[in-house]
Amino acid sequence: MPTQTTNSLLNALAHDASSEPAWLRDFRAEHQKLFDETGIPTQRHEAFKYTNFRPLHEQAFQPAAAVEITEADLKPYLIGDDDLRLVFVNGHFSDTLSRLPRVPDALLIEPLGRIIHSTEPIATKLGAVVEPSPFGALNAATFREGLYVHAAKALTSDRPLHVLFVTTGGHAIASRLLMSCGEATDLRLIESHIGLGDAPRFVTHTSEFILARSAKLRHVRLLRETDASWHVAQTAAKLDRDASYTHQGVALGARVARHEITALLNGEGAHATLQGLTMAAGTQHVDHHITVDHLRPHCTSNQLFRSVADDRSHATFTGKVIVRPGAIGTDAKQQNNNLLLSDDAKVDTRPQLEIYADDVKCSHGATSGQLDANALFFLRSRGLDVKQARGVLTYAFANDLVEHIGIEPARHHMQQVMHQKFHGLLGE
Amino acid sequence: MSSKETVHDPIAALAEQQEYKHGWVSNVEADQLPAGLSEEIIRAISAKKSEPEWLTEWRLKAYRHWLTMTEPTWQKPQYPAIDYQKVIYYSAPKKKAEVKSLDEVDPELLATFEKLGISLDEQKRLTGVAVDVVFDSVSVKTTFQDELKKAGIVFCSFSEAVHEHPELVRKYLGSVVPFTDNYFATLNSAVFSDGSFCYIPPGVRCPMELSTYFRINSAGTGQFERTLLVADEGSYVSYLEGCTAPSRDENQLHAAVVELVALKGAQIKYSTVQNWYPGDKDGKGGVFNFVTKRGVAHENAKVSWTQVETGSAITWKYPSCILKGDNSVGEFYSVAVTRDYQKADTGTKMVHIGKNTKSTIISKGISAGHGDQTYRGLVKIGKGATGARNFSACDSLLLGGKCGAHTFPYIESQNASAVIEHEASTSKISDEQVFFLRQRGLSEEDAVSMIVNGFCKEVLSELPMEFAVEAQKLLGLKLEGAVG
Numbered sequence: 001m002p003t004q005t006t007n008s009l010l011n012a013l014a015h016d017a018s019s020e021p022a023w024l025r026d027f028r029a030e031h032q033k034l035f036d037e038t039g040i041p042t043q044r045h046e047a048f049k050y051t052n053f054r055p056l057h058e059q060a061f062q063p064a065a066a067v068e069i070t071e072a073d074l075k076p077y078l079i080g081d082d083d084l085r086l087v088f089v090n091g092h093f094s095d096t097l098s099r100l101p102r103v104p105d106a107l108l109i110e111p112l113g114r115i116i117h118s119t120e121p122i123a124t125k126l127g128a129v130v131e132p133s134p135f136g137a138l139n140a141a142t143f144r145e146g147l148y149v150h151a152a153k154a155l156t157s158d159r160p161l162h163v164l165f166v167t168t169g170g171h172a173i174a175s176r177l178l179m180s181c182g183e184a185t186d187l188r189l190i191e192s193h194i195g196l197g198d199a200p201r202f203v204t205h206t207s208e209f210i211l212a213r214s215a216k217l218r219h220v221r222l223l224r225e226t227d228a229s230w231h232v233a234q235t236a237a238k239l240d241r242d243a244s245y246t247h248q249g250v251a252l253g254a255r256v257a258r259h260e261i262t263a264l265l266n267g268e269g270a271h272a273t274l275q276g277l278t279m280a281a282g283t284q285h286v287d288h289h290i291t292v293d294h295l296r297p298h299c300t301s302n303q304l305f306r307s308v309a310d311d312r313s314h315a316t317f318t319g320k321v322i323v324r325p326g327a328i329g330t331d332a333k334q335q336n337n338n339l340l341l342s343d344d345a346k347v348d349t350r351p352q353l354e355i356y357a358d359d360v361k362c363s364h365g366a367t368s369g370q371l372d373a374n375a376l377f378f379l380r381s382r383g384l385d386v387k388q389a390r391g392v393l394t395y396a397f398a399n400d401l402v403e404h405i406g407i408e409p410a411r412h413h414m415q416q417v418m419h420q421k422f423h424g425l426l427g428e
Numbered sequence: 429m430s431s432k433e434t435v436h437d438p439i440a441a442l443a444e445q446q447e448y449k450h451g452w453v454s455n456v457e458a459d460q461l462p463a464g465l466s467e468e469i470i471r472a473i474s475a476k477k478s479e480p481e482w483l484t485e486w487r488l489k490a491y492r493h494w495l496t497m498t499e500p501t502w503q504k505p506q507y508p509a510i511d512y513q514k515v516i517y518y519s520a521p522k523k524k525a526e527v528k529s530l531d532e533v534d535p536e537l538l539a540t541f542e543k544l545g546i547s548l549d550e551q552k553r554l555t556g557v558a559v560d561v562v563f564d565s566v567s568v569k570t571t572f573q574d575e576l577k578k579a580g581i582v583f584c585s586f587s588e589a590v591h592e593h594p595e596l597v598r599k600y601l602g603s604v605v606p607f608t609d610n611y612f613a614t615l616n617s618a619v620f621s622d623g624s625f626c627y628i629p630p631g632v633r634c635p636m637e638l639s640t641y642f643r644i645n646s647a648g649t650g651q652f653e654r655t656l657l658v659a660d661e662g663s664y665v666s667y668l669e670g671c672t673a674p675s676r677d678e679n680q681l682h683a684a685v686v687e688l689v690a691l692k693g694a695q696i697k698y699s700t701v702q703n704w705y706p707g708d709k710d711g712k713g714g715v716f717n718f719v720t721k722r723g724v725a726h727e728n729a730k731v732s733w734t735q736v737e738t739g740s741a742i743t744w745k746y747p748s749c750i751l752k753g754d755n756s757v758g759e760f761y762s763v764a765v766t767r768d769y770q771k772a773d774t775g776t777k778m779v780h781i782g783k784n785t786k787s788t789i790i791s792k793g794i795s796a797g798h799g800d801q802t803y804r805g806l807v808k809i810g811k812g813a814t815g816a817r818n819f820s821a822c823d824s825l826l827l828g829g830k831c832g833a834h835t836f837p838y839i840e841s842q843n844a845s846a847v848i849e850h851e852a853s854t855s856k857i858s859d860e861q862v863f864f865l866r867q868r869g870l871s872e873e874d875a876v877s878m879i880v881n882g883f884c885k886e887v888l889s890e891l892p893m894e895f896a897v898e899a900q901k902l903l904g905l906k907l908e909g910a911v912g
Contacts, residue, residue: 046502325829325830328829338841340841340843340844340846343811343843343844343845345844346840346841346842347839347840347841348838348839348840348841349838349839349850350836350837350838350839351835351837351850351852352834352835352836352837353824353833353834353835353852353854354832354834355824355826355832355833355834356831356832357826357829358826358828358856359856360826360854360855361853361854361855362853362854362855363853363854364835364850364851364852365849365850365851365852366837366839366848366849366850366851367847367848367849367850368839368841368846368847368848369846369847369848370844370845370847
């Protein structure tokens with residue numbers, strides 16, 4: 001049963017939908033019902049076994065309010081010249097901080113709050129991909145604002161679209177992103193979640209991607225929330241025939257971050273690459289929950305998730321590959337490596353395979369351990385001190401993912417961030 | 429290897445029903461308690477075995493606790509609800525009384541086990557294997573007892589142990605699997621009828637393989653046996669377990685508990701070849717094999733589980749190791765075969781508590797027909813388990829497009845110095861592999877057989893010799909029609 005303070009969170013999230021179209025009100029009501037069945041999940045809920053949301057009940061949150069922030073506040077988080085960016089502050093769209101110069105007619109970018117009243121057919125797209133997990137349902141029932149992106153057939157662009165969701169503290173925020181990529185499009189998207197200020201906050205965010213035939217999307221997701229943030233997100237992509245979705249995430253923080261990623265391979269020959277790097281320190285808790293569902297024959301998927309857990313942090317990973325009956329020719333790989341840097345850090349991992357077809361190649365691997373003693377010895381024999389040697393090896397472990405980020409400006413930006421993080425440990 | 433001329437597609441043929449070889453019923457008069465579960469039934473079971481007061485109380489405590497529990501539903505295989513009031517909890521062959529020599533054992537019983545290939549006549553046995561034979565609810569005969577006694581080893585039925593060695597039983601019963609452990613273990617604690625008990629004194633290396641053979645015979649009965657094995661400091665024992673049941677349309681419940689205690693420096697090797705009736709080709713009937721097996725390894729001790737699971741409609745068990753002492757070792761080797769409508773949800777738990785503890789998990793699953801199997805395992809590294817090491821490999825082989833194979837490992841590490849590796853793969857027998865062997869002159873059947881045997885070799889080679897032969901035979905029989 002929800003306690004008094006959960007009610008404070010739910011009250012803060014409560015959304016007045018009276019001015020919205022009927023279909024959206026029904027959509028919200030349906031999801032509200034789903035959420036009410038479970039409430040905020042406890043650790044008795046198998047999917048949430050390793051993540052404790054109980055402290056959430058003791059915190060009070062305000063309804064999301066638009067807070068003025070300046071370009072200077074945003075500066076450290078901007079990527080390259082970032083001339084195509086959309087900024088949401090506490091879930092409210094910011095006209096002043098966003099830059100939306102001339103874009104091709106084939107590309108439609110609009111805040112959800114405006115688009116729901118237009119003729120654009122989004123009723124069939126919203127919520128069509130994401131699984132209604134407890135927090136997914138909560139988001140669907142309460143999201144206030146978000147972004148809708150639609151790319152018409154054959155649009156290709158190597159100029160990344162950067163969407164920034166900024167929080168300033170104290171609020172409970174529900175935001176959403178819906179992107180529909182037409183046939184044979186080729187696009188790049190950077191999604192940043194940024195925390196400013198010290199006050200606790202709660203964020204539920206859902207990103208949905210619908211990829212039509214042969215569509216290609218590179219998606220980089222950067223999580224830089226504060227140590228006082230609760231960040232619960234779903235990312236889901238549904239792929240039609242020969243479509244390709246690449247997700248590369250870097251999670252640098254939040255007090256508790258839970259990220260559910262789903263890829264539905266719903267057309268022959270579709271491909272999904274899902275990668276994630278977690279750098280957890282302090283008392284951070286980062287939980288990744290991945291589902292790759294092979295629904296059709298001859299699809300391929302590749303997962304690589306790495307975690308570095310330092311201090312008293314806790315990194316958890318659950319990854320499931322499902323191969324449905326008849327999905328022959330599936331090739332699915334899943335890899336999860338964990339590095340524990342401290343005796344008080346904790347790692348839990350559940351790599352899972354669920355297979356109902358015989359002509360498939362599926363494998364997964366998981367490792368957990370500390371830095372290799374021989375490698376440390378080698379570096380120390382070359383004159384590095386313990387701290388530097390550990391820094392070099394940890395950097396190498398993490399950089400494997402960073403250097404493969406598929407959007408050039410984002411990769412460059414993250415490499416700089418990593419350099420700063422390891423500055424002094426790596427020497428000059 | 430017999431060659432059948434009309435087999436064209438060995439994999440398709442595999443999915444066809446092969447007759448269960450142990451499906452007959454022995455005509456042995458049974459002494460049964462009425463079906464149903466109540467405190468009276470439990471007292472009656474206890475009275476039948478003239479148990480001491482403390483054990484009766486222990487059973488009742490378990491029963492009362494069981495009433496407060498709900499049946500778990502998280503497992504993959506679903507099954508029709510079991511009516512616990514319709515199960516017969518005690519069934520024993522009549523005329524048992526005091527069996528002093530083989531001549532006094534019911535000849536029908538002897539014939540039964542002769543037919544199963546288990547001779548109770550010590551003279552006739554070629555290999556040094558001591559057997560405790562459990563028929564329905566009670567132990568019928570334990571062979572080689574005198575010889576073992578000379579080494580100080582206690583090997584007898586559980587009921588006998590309760591009377592002969594109450595101090596040992598009382599000390600260790602429920603020490604590894606407490607009566608509150610889980611739904612089926614608690615049920616077992618309340619109604620367990622018999623089983624084997626074994627105690628190896630300090631420093632003794634058991635001179636022969638010890639083994640228990642379980643046979644369900646009567647209809648409507650459930651089998652609830654309990655095995656307790658204590659290896660005192662520095663001792664060694666290898667223990668084997670085998671089982672069969674008649675073919676029946678109804679589902680029979682088998683909920684056993686096995687507790688192993690390996691004290692300082694002791695080694696226990698526990699092997700199972702499980703061949704309960706798997707149900708017919710449409711999935712009708714078969715045994716529900718819901719078993720709790722767990723071992724505790726103290727300092728420098730080793731607990732090793734090897735299992736070949738070919739029978740049962742549903743197998744649901746996780747032989748586990750609690751690596752309590754420093755430098756203790758846990759091992760789990762498993763081959764599970766599911767075909768027709770068989771389902772298996774099996775795996776292990778390795779709980780690392782002591783320093784420098786090591787565990788190895790090798791699991792091989794073969795799924796054919798509509799078979800469905802799941803590896804589910806937990807590797808948990810406690811905060812104090814400095815230098816712990818685990819390696820797990822789970823491979824699945826799929827034969828046919830209607831079967832399923834799943835892997836659900838849980839890995840929890842709280843110690844930075846622990847090294848954990850897990851890998852799993854799923855594949856089918858590739859055409860290239862078969863082609864290569866065909867090209868060398870092997871028939872298609874032999875080729876598939878060879879590939880399957882090679883796939884399982886890592887596990888089969890862990891079995892004691894006497895059992896490896898049986899297991900390989902069983903695997904051959906199981907895949908007969910395809911692999912000769």
